[in-house]
Every structure is written in structure tokens, then in C-alpha cells.
Amino acid sequence: MSEINLETARKVAKLSRIAVDEADLPELAQSLSNILTFMEELNEVDVEGVEPMTSVTPMRLKRRVDGVTDGDMQARILSNAPDAREGFFAVPKVVE
Amino acid sequence: MSDLNKLTLAEARDLLRAGDVTSVALTEACLTAIEGAGALNAFVHKTPELALERAKAADALLAAGEAPAMCGLPIGIKDLFCTEGVPSQAASRILQGFKPEYESTVSAKLRDAGAVMLGKLNMDEFAMGSSNESSVYGNAVNPWKVDARDLTPGGSSGGSAAAVAADLCLAATGTDTGGSIRQPAAFTGTVGIKPTYGRCSRWGIVAFASSLDQAGPMTKTVRDAAIMLEAMCGHDAKDSTSADLPVPNFEAMLTGDIRGKTIGIPREYRMEGMPEEIGALWDKGADMLRDAGAKIVEISLPHAKYALPAYYVIAPAEASSNLARYDGVRYGHRATLAAGDGITEMYEKTRAEGFGPEVQRRVMIGTYVLSAGFYDAYYNRARKVRTLIKRDFELAFADGVDAILTPATPSAAFGLGEMADADPVQMYLNDVFTVTVNLAGLPGISVPAGLDSQGLPLGLQLIGRPWEEGELLKTAHVLETAAGFVAKPGKWW
Numbered sequence: 001m002s003e004i005n006l007e008t009a010r011k012v013a014k015l016s017r018i019a020v021d022e023a024d025l026p027e028l029a030q031s032l033s034n035i036l037t038f039m040e041e042l043n044e045v046d047v048e049g050v051e052p053m054t055s056v057t058p059m060r061l062k063r064r065v066d067g068v069t070d071g072d073m074q075a076r077i078l079s080n081a082p083d084a085r086e087g088f089f090a091v092p093k094v095v096e
Numbered sequence: 097m098s099d100l101n102k103l104t105l106a107e108a109r110d111l112l113r114a115g116d117v118t119s120v121a122l123t124e125a126c127l128t129a130i131e132g133a134g135a136l137n138a139f140v141h142k143t144p145e146l147a148l149e150r151a152k153a154a155d156a157l158l159a160a161g162e163a164p165a166m167c168g169l170p171i172g173i174k175d176l177f178c179t180e181g182v183p184s185q186a187a188s189r190i191l192q193g194f195k196p197e198y199e200s201t202v203s204a205k206l207r208d209a210g211a212v213m214l215g216k217l218n219m220d221e222f223a224m225g226s227s228n229e230s231s232v233y234g235n236a237v238n239p240w241k242v243d244a245r246d247l248t249p250g251g252s253s254g255g256s257a258a259a260v261a262a263d264l265c266l267a268a269t270g271t272d273t274g275g276s277i278r279q280p281a282a283f284t285g286t287v288g289i290k291p292t293y294g295r296c297s298r299w300g301i302v303a304f305a306s307s308l309d310q311a312g313p314m315t316k317t318v319r320d321a322a323i324m325l326e327a328m329c330g331h332d333a334k335d336s337t338s339a340d341l342p343v344p345n346f347e348a349m350l351t352g353d354i355r356g357k358t359i360g361i362p363r364e365y366r367m368e369g370m371p372e373e374i375g376a377l378w379d380k381g382a383d384m385l386r387d388a389g390a391k392i393v394e395i396s397l398p399h400a401k402y403a404l405p406a407y408y409v410i411a412p413a414e415a416s417s418n419l420a421r422y423d424g425v426r427y428g429h430r431a432t433l434a435a436g437d438g439i440t441e442m443y444e445k446t447r448a449e450g451f452g453p454e455v456q457r458r459v460m461i462g463t464y465v466l467s468a469g470f471y472d473a474y475y476n477r478a479r480k481v482r483t484l485i486k487r488d489f490e491l492a493f494a495d496g497v498d499a500i501l502t503p504a505t506p507s508a509a510f511g512l513g514e515m516a517d518a519d520p521v522q523m524y525l526n527d528v529f530t531v532t533v534n535l536a537g538l539p540g541i542s543v544p545a546g547l548d549s550q551g552l553p554l555g556l557q558l559i560g561r562p563w564e565e566g567e568l569l570k571t572a573h574v575l576e577t578a579a580g581f582v583a584k585p586g587k588w589w
Contacts, residue, residue, distance in 0.1 A: 004464075016416065016463045017423070018456055019444035028460070031520065035461055038521045041405045042477050045484065052479030053486065056293050056307060056537030057562065061336045076197040082430035089425050094439050 004032045100125035102263045105169050105320040106347075112158055112168045119151040119158070119168030122266075123212050126170045129264045130214060135589040138249075138259040140175060140233040141183045141216040150212045157210065166327050167210030172259045172268040175216045176223055177203045177311075178300040182213075186302040187231040188221045190450025191428040200300025201332045202269065202311045209327040214265050218255025221452045222419065223276055223304045226526035227515065228254025230454045235512050238284060239585040242550045245511040250280030250526075256314045257284040261585060267315040267324050271301060273308045274407055275505075275530025278542035281314055282504035282555025285544040285583060287576070288314045289321045289569070292562045293537035294339035297332030305414035306337075308407075308534040318543065318573040322346035325565060341563060349566035350573045355389030357571065360497040364400040365529060367506070374503045374554065377546050381501055381556045384578035385571070395497060397488040402481050403532040408524060409465050409478035410535075415455075416462025422450060457520065486536040493561050499571050502529050504542040504555035529557060539565045541572045544581040553583065 004012075009029035013020040020028060078084040083091070100122045103111070111117045127147065130139050147170065154168035178184045178196035185191035199207070207213065218236040220228050227248040228236040238249040239262035249258040253270030257280035260268050270277040272290035281288030289312045296311040303309060313324035326347070331340040361382055366375065382392050424430035424446030431445035451459065465474035492500065506528055515523050533540035539562070542555040556575065560568030 008464075012460045012464050012467070015467060016456075016460045017420075017440070017443040017447055018451065018459065019441075019448040028457075031457060032461060032464065034519055034521060035408065035457075036464075036474075038524075039405045039409050039465075039474060039478075042402055042409070042474075042481055045399065045402055045477075045481050047477060047480035047484070050480040050483050052476050053482040054479075055337075056482075056486065056535075057337075057339070059294065059337075059339065062333070062340065064333070073197075077426075079197060080194050080427035082424060082428070091425055092433060092437060092439050092442055 004029045004036065101129045103266060104316045105166070105266050105323050106317070108169055108266055109323070113163065119154040119212060120148065122168065123147050123151040123170045123214070126214055126265050133262055133264050133589050136237045136239060136258050136262055137234055138218055138236050138255040138262065138264060139172065139215045140218045140255065143182055143213060143215045146182070147212050147214050154210050154212060164208065164210040165323065166206065168212060169210070169266055170212040170214050171206065172214050172217045172256060172265040173203055174253055174256050174269050174271060175219050176271050176302045177269060178302070179203055179213065179216065182216065184216065184302070185232070186222050187219045187233055188450065188452070188455065189232045189429055190422045190447070194427050198300060201297035201334060202301065202328050205330065206269070206327055211327070217259055217268055220252035220254065221455050222302065222415070223252040223271055223273055224415070224454050224458055225251040226275070226279060226523055227251045227512070229512060230452050232452065237512065238509050239589065240284060240509060240552055241585065241588055242552060247509040248283065248512050250283035250509065252276040253280045253314060257281055257286055257288070260284070260286045260314050260316060262589070267313055267320055269311060269328070270314045271309060271311050272534065273304050273411060274534050275527040277312050277314060278530045278540055278555070278557055279505050279526055281542040282544070282553070283509040285553030285581065286314055286316060287318055287321050287541065287543055288312065289325060289541040289565070290533065290539065291325060291329065291565050292539045294337050295329045295565065297335040297338040299332055299334040303418040305411040306418060307414060308411060318569055318576045319347060319350060321541070322350060322569045344566045346566050346569050349570050351570060352574060352577070354385065354571050354574050357390045357498040358496050359385050359390045359392050360395035360492050360500045361392060362395050362397045362400065362500060362502060364397050365502045367528070370506060373548050374506065377554050378501070378503050378556065381545055381575060381579070384575060385501065388574045388578060393497065395492045395500065397492065397532070399481065399484045399488050400532055403485055403535055404524060404528055406478040406481040406485065407527070407531045407535060409474050410482065412458040412462035413466050413475050414462070416459045416466065419455070419459055422447065454520070482535050485532055489536045489538060498561065499568060500559040502557045502559065504529060504557040508548045508550065508552035508554055533559050538562055539568050541568055543572050543576050543579070545575065545579040546581065547583055553581070
């Protein structure tokens with residue numbers, strides 16, 4: 001039975017870039033633990049020598065010439081941005 | 097002519113072509129039905145002006161004798177599909193206000209086939225759910241009702257299923273990652289098919305788990321599913337996993353003749369605790385196919401019981417990667433920041449506000465199973481089990497099985513809110529019969545086959561060989577005809 005402790009829950013939230021209140025961490029840890037316990041049924045399966053699936057339908061991906069196929073649509077690309085300025089996406093200061 | 101919204105796609109198509117109705121009249125009938133069905137909360141963004149404009153254009157094409165396959169037929173589009181200039185937010189707060197500058201390939205193909213979009217349909221947030229209760233728009237409600245309770249239409253394509261069952265549109269698009277077309281179809285007495293992985297382009301459909309996601313039609317009849325699926329399928333250079341295979345005329349394959357076909361009944365699907373009436377319906381379905389000349393054989397899919405845990409590793413892992421793009425920079429919601437907040441706080445606050453609890457849970461589970469130290473134990477092991485699940489099906493097909501018959505769901509529709517205090521894993525069990533099909537990339541269809549003792553619809557699922565949707569639809573059509581399901585929900589909304 002796998003146990004996600006508070007520290008692991010905090011770390012997973014951080015890696016996921018989702019802010020979680022300290023007060024909500026115990027419930028989150030419990031719920032993640034329950035799901036992981038469910039997944040551990042997979043340990044019953046003998047997977048010795050089995051290849052992990054990479055593609056569900058065997059197909060060769062199509063290729064095309066490495067050339068420009070699209071472009072010149074700056075305004076359309078920025079049209080949904082929460083903050084766009086002077087033709088760029090704007091974000092809070094990244095470097096001091 | 098009254099009740100035009102109650103027509104099937106095939107009936108409406110034939111009337112349109114005979115000049116007995118117009119697309120404008122059909123569209124207006126649907127728009128009126130939608131206006132009167134607020135209680136179902138199925139349509140969450142309505143596009144009546146656009147619909148009437150397209151209906152007029154369709155009428156002009158019909159008059160000129162140049163009508164494409166779905167010309168003038170009013171349909172609904174799941175909110176997961178990006179539709180140009182029309183809100184497309186995957187039922188999530190994080191995509192609030194997002195109006196795509198482009199149209200998904202599948203909805204563009206439907207538009208080009210002449211279909212008239214009436215609006216966008218409710219769903220579970222990012223298609224993660226089996227009850228349509230994780231939507232930012234609130235619950236969609238099943239038109240079927242047996243007591244004071246409001247029932248779930250299923251999920252994630254709950255709005256699509258409710259809209260088709262309530263005759264708000266002639267048909268709708270759905271998407272299916274673990275059962276999201278077939279389970280809601282079963283809960284609402286409608287037909288839903290998930291084609292082979294790669295049949296429909298995924299371009300422009302908000303991604304949940306890319307190796308499992310497929311679009312498909314949700315309709316009133318198997319014939320309608322054949323008509324609409326054909327319009328949705330086909331190779332697309334913008335989705336490298338879409339198959340470059342010819343798309344057959346599916347409707348022409350509905351010959352009614354399944355003599356000589358072998359139908360497999362997987363013994364592992366007869367689960368402990370399965371309601372007796374579901375088992376009885378399943379047996380009845382097998383009898384109907386036998387009576388139609390098919391051979392019924394018992395088969396074994398020994399890894400079926402591991403499909404759900406494998407799915408709940410693989411799907412969240414892919415979701416955690418796909419949903420990394422919602423960062424408050426390029427589109428959708430951005431949290432209000434406090435003085436001194438930097439870019440990391442912007443990401444963390446935006447995603448905490450924008451994603452609902454189930455989506456947050458799955459992103460975090462996915463992050464965990466992909467993190468250093470756990471990748472092999474969870475993610476790689478699940479992918480190996482997936483190989484074994486697919487092999488089970490391949491062995492059955494190699495033994496001469498043409499299609500596999502199973503129940504569609506482990507129960508009929510349940511009440512909204514009834515699962516609120518349950519462990520998330522309890523909700524995941526809804527997908528127990530459908531999820532193997534996504535893991536193996538196969539086509540699967542849910543056909544309404546009867547009512548339970550309360551009077552709620554139950555569905556049976558048929559699973560076909562890869563790329564053989566036409567044969568699958570043919571068998572489903574025979575099952576539909578034999579089951580003779582004609583019940584409709586009484587109007588209370």
C-alpha cells in the first residue's frame with residue numbers, strides 16, 4: 001500500500017505548478033494515496049519481457065518536406081492572450 | 097410538419113432532398129427545443145445566428161442540387177472541439193473567454209459536409225469524468241427521469257447525450273478517452289461509436305490523453321452513426337496519428353446480414369456484483385445475434401481486469417503533459433497577482449483557480465507517476481500491461497472472432513450528487529467495460545438494448561476489429577433492429 005505523505009503531496013503540487021493551501025494537503029495526500037493503491041493491482045501482472053506500448057496502431061508516421069507551411073498571423077495568435085503588448089505575450093518579471 | 101427536431105439524420109436528409117422541408121425549418125425547430133430545455137443544461141454556448149446563416153446556405157445548395165452528405169442537418173458540438181470565433185473552453189474555467197482563431201478538423205469536415213452547428217455542448221471538465229459533474233457550467237441533466245431525482249446523463253460527453261436524447265439536435269459530436277461517448281449513450285438510450293484510434297483527426301480537439309482520445313458521433317440510430325461517422329473520418333496532415341486509409345461508405349454496409357459472423361463473449365466481463373438485469377440483457381443480446389445467424393463463442397480476455405488501473409496511470413500521465421500548456425500566458429484565465437508575485441506564482445495561482453478538483457487530482461497523479469524514481473514502477477509498467485491488453489484482443493480476433501459483445505456500463509444512470517462523497521476510484525469503475533477498447537485502440541459502439549426495472553435505458557457494447565467500423569456498424573444495426581428499442585424520455589423539462 002503506497003502512502004503519499006504531506007511532503008510528497010507538497011512536492012507533487014509544486015511540480016504540477018498548482019498552488020495548494022497547507023490546510024488542504026492532508027486530504028490531497030489521502031486521495032492520491034487511494035488512487036495509487038488502486039494502481040498497485042498492476043503489480044500482480046507478469047510483465048517480464050513485455051515491451052511497453054509506444055503506439056497503439058502500428059503505423060509509420062508520415063513525413064513531409066521540412067519547410068515553412070504557416071505564418072504571418074501575429075495578431076491572431078495574440079488575440080486570446082490575457083496580456084499582450086507590442087506584439088508579445090506579457091508576463092511578470094522573470095529575471096531580477 | 098411538427099416536431100422536426102425529433103427526426104433522425106437519415107429521415108431529415110431524405111425530406112430535405114425531396115424538398116419536403118427546409119434546413120431553416122429544421123434548424124428553427126431545434127433552436128426552439130433548445131430554448132425550452134434550459135433545465136437540461138445541455139447547450140452551454142448557443143449559436144443561433146450562425147446556425148440560421150448556415151441553414152440558409154444549405155437550403156441554397158439543396159435547391160441547386162449540390163448538397164453534400166450532411167447538408168442542412170442541425171447538430172451540436174461538444175465544447176472540447178475548437179470552433180472558430182465561438183467559445184471553446186472544454187468546460188473549464190481556465191479557458192474562460194477563449195475563442196479559437198481556427199476550427200478543429202472534425203468540426204470543419206462536418207461544416208463542409210453541410211451540417212449546421214447549433215452550439216456547444218456541456219461535458220466534464222477536460223473530458224475527465226463519468227457524470228458531467230466536473231463541468232464549470234454545472235451539471236448536464238439526463239432527460240430520462242423516474243422519480244424526483246435529477247439523473248446524470250453520464251460523461252464526459254453528457255451534454256451531447258442529453259441533447260440527442262431530448263431531441264434538441266438531430267445528432268452531436270462526442271469524444272471518448274475511456275468511455276466518454278459509449279457510457280453517456282448507454283445512460284440516455286442513444287447510439288455512440290468510438291472509431292479505431294486514428295480514424296478521426298484529433299487536430300483542434302482539446303487534448304486530454306493523446307494516445308487514447310478519439311472523436312465520434314452520438315446519434316439516435318445506428319444508421320445515423322454510420323452517416324455522421326463517415327463525414328467525420330479521414331486523414332489529416334495536421335494529425336500525424338490520423339490514418340491515411342480510405343473511408344468506406346458505412347451506411348451502404350448496413351445490409352442486415354450477419355450470417356456466419358462469430359461474436360465473442362468475454363468471460364472476464366461477467367463481474368462479481370454486476371446487477372442481474374445487466375447480465376440478463378447481455379444474454380438476450382447474444383441470443384438476438386445468434387437468431388440473426390451469428391455464431392456465439394465464449395472468449396477470454398485475461399488482462400481485462402487490469403485495464404482500469406493501467407488507464408488511470410496512462411491517461412493522467414498524458415494529461416499532466418497536455419495540460420502543462422494552461423499557464424495563463426497565451427490564452428484563457430490568468431489569476432490576479434499580488435505585489436511581488438513572479439512567474440511561478442502566476443502559474444501556480446492560475447492553475448489552482450482555473451482547474452477544478454478532479455482535473456487537479458489527475459494532473460498531480462500524472463506528475464507523480466512520471467516523476468523520477470516512479471516512472472518505471474508506474475508508467476512503464478502500465479504501458480507494458482497495455483501491450484498485454486491489446487494482445488488479448490489480437491488473439492481473440494486471430495481465432496476468428498469478428499466482434500465482441502459486452503454490457504456498456506455496470507449500471508443504469510445514477511442520481512446527480514450521489515457519488516459526491518465516494519472515493520474517486522468508485523467513479524472510475526463506470527468505465528470498466530469501455531476502457532479496454534481505448535487502451536487497445538479498437539472501435540466500440542454502444543447500442544440501446546432495453547430498459548431496467550425502473551424504466552431507465554441500458555446499452556450493450558460491441559467491439560470490432562481495427563479499421564472495421566463498417567462491419568461493426570452492420571452488427572450493431574442488426575442488434576438495434578432485434579432489440580427494437582423505441583422508448584423516449586417523457587418531457588418534464
